[in-house]
Amino acid sequence: MHPANSTATVTQFLLLGFPSLGRQSRELLFALLSLAYAATMVGNFCIVWAVLRDPRLQRLPMYILLGNFSWLEICYVTSTAPQMLCNLLSPGLPISFHACFLQFYFFFSLGATECFLLAAMALDRYLAICQPLRYPVLMSPQLCWTLVASCWFFGFMWFIAPISLMSRLSFCSPYTLDHFVCDPAPLLAASCSPAHWAGQICSTASSLMIFSTVSFILASYGLIITAVLRLPAGAGRHKAFSTCTSHLAIVSLFFGSVMVNYSIPTASGTSGKVVTLFYAVGTPLLNPLIYSLRNKEMKGALRRTLLGGP
Numbered sequence: 001m002h003p004a005n006s007t008a009t010v011t012q013f014l015l016l017g018f019p020s021l022g023r024q025s026r027e028l029l030f031a032l033l034s035l036a037y038a039a040t041m042v043g044n045f046c047i048v049w050a051v052l053r054d055p056r057l058q059r060l061p062m063y064i065l066l067g068n069f070s071w072l073e074i075c076y077v078t079s080t081a082p083q084m085l086c087n088l089l090s091p092g093l094p095i096s097f098h099a100c101f102l103q104f105y106f107f108f109s110l111g112a113t114e115c116f117l118l119a120a121m122a123l124d125r126y127l128a129i130c131q132p133l134r135y136p137v138l139m140s141p142q143l144c145w146t147l148v149a150s151c152w153f154f155g156f157m158w159f160i161a162p163i164s165l166m167s168r169l170s171f172c173s174p175y176t177l178d179h180f181v182c183d184p185a186p187l188l189a190a191s192c193s194p195a196h197w198a199g200q201i202c203s204t205a206s207s208l209m210i211f212s213t214v215s216f217i218l219a220s221y222g223l224i225i226t227a228v229l230r231l232p233a234g235a236g237r238h239k240a241f242s243t244c245t246s247h248l249a250i251v252s253l254f255f256g257s258v259m260v261n262y263s264i265p266t267a268s269g270t271s272g273k274v275v276t277l278f279y280a281v282g283t284p285l286l287n288p289l290i291y292s293l294r295n296k297e298m299k300g301a302l303r304r305t306l307l308g309g310p
Contacts, residue, residue: 012094013190014176017087018273030088036285037081043288044070050301057301061144062128065121066298068148072117073284076110079103080280084180092176100182101167105159107181107280108206111258113155115213118251120147122220125244130227158209162202169193179273181280214255221248249290254283 018026051057051067058064083103087093095103124144127135166184172192179186188199224244257279 010097010171010175012096012175013100013171013182014092014094014174015083015087015180015182016176016178017084017091017093017180019091026088026091030085033081033085033088033281036281037077037085040077040281040285040288041074044073044284047288047298048074050298054301054304057297059141061124061139061141062121063298064141064144064148065117065124068151069114069117069121070287072110072114073287076107076114077281077284079106079110080181084280087180095182100177100187101163104166104182104184104187105163107183108159108163109156111279112158112209113152114254115209116151116155117148118247118254119213119216119220120151121247122217122251123147125247126220126224129224159202159205162198162205165201166198169198179276181276183276210255210258214251214259217251246290250283250287253286253290254279257283 018029021029047070048067051063051070057067080103083093083095124139127139131138166187169187169191170193171187171190175190177183177186177190184199184202191198221244228244257275260275
C-alpha cells in the first residue's frame with residue numbers, strides 16, 4: 001500500500017474506454033456519438049438563442065428556466081463527449097490527474113445543477129397551474145433568476161467536499177480506469193488505500209441530492225395532476241397535461257438512469273458504461289426533441305429569430 005500522500009506522484013490515468021469493441025465497432029460508435037453530440041449542440045443552442053433574442057420569452061419564467069436548462073445541457077454533454085470521442089479513436093487515452101478530477105467535478109456539478117433545475121421547473125409548473133392568480137408575484141422574472149442562480153450555485157457546491165476527499169486517495173500503478181470518463185467507481189477501483197469511506201461519502205451526497213429533488217418533483221406533479229383533473233375537459237386541461245408530460249419524460253429519463261448508476265447497487269463494466277452513455281449523451285440530445293421543440297411558443301420564437309418568420 002502506498003503512503004497517504006502518494007497521489008502527488010500520480011501524473012495521469014489511462015481511460016480504457018470500450019476495450020472489448022473491435023476497430024469497426026468503435027468507428028461506428030464514434031460516428032453515431034459524433035452525430036448525437038452535434039445534434040445536441042445545435043438543438044440546445046437554438047433554444048438558448050431563441051430565448052435570448054425574443055423579448056417575450058425573456059419575461060416568462062418558464063422560458064428563463066428552459067433557456068438555462070438548454071445551456072446546462074450544452075455544458076453537460078461537452079464535459080464528457082469530446083474526451084469520449086477521442087478515446088474511441090485512441091483506446092487507452094491518457095488523461096492527467098488534475099484534468100481527470102476537473103472533469104469529475106464538472107460532470108457531477110452539472111448533473112447536480114440539472115437535478116435542481118428540473119425541481120425548479122416542477123415548482124414553476126405547480127405555481128402556474130395550482131396558483132394561477134398569485135403566479136406573477138410568486139414567480140416574477142426577478143425571483144425566477146434568483147431561483148436559477150441558486151440552482152447553479154448549489155449544484156457547483158454540492159460535490160466539492162466528496163471530490164476533494166477522493167482526490168486525496170492513493171492510487172496504484174498502472175493507474176488505469178475502466179471507463180470513458182473519470183467516474184467514482186473506476187477511481188475507487190484504482191485506489192490502493194482503504195477507500196470505503198470516500199465511496200460512501202460520494203454515494204451519500206449523490207443519493208441525498210437525487211432522492212430529495214425527485215421527491216420534490218413527484219410531490220409537485222401529484223398536486224398538479226390533482227388540480228388539472230378538476231379542470232373541465234378541454235384545451236386548458238390538454239395544454240397543462242402536454243407541458244407536464246414533456247417535463248416528466250425528461251425527469252424520468254435523466255433520474256432513472258442516474259439512480260441506476262449512483263444510488264442503487266448496479267452492474268459494473270460495460271453495462272455501467274452504457275447507462276452513463278445514456279444520461280451523459282442521450283438525455284441532452286432528447287431535451288430539445290421531447291420538451292422544447294414541442295412547445296408552440298418556442299417553435300414560433302425559433303421561426304422569428306432564426307428564419308425571420310412572423
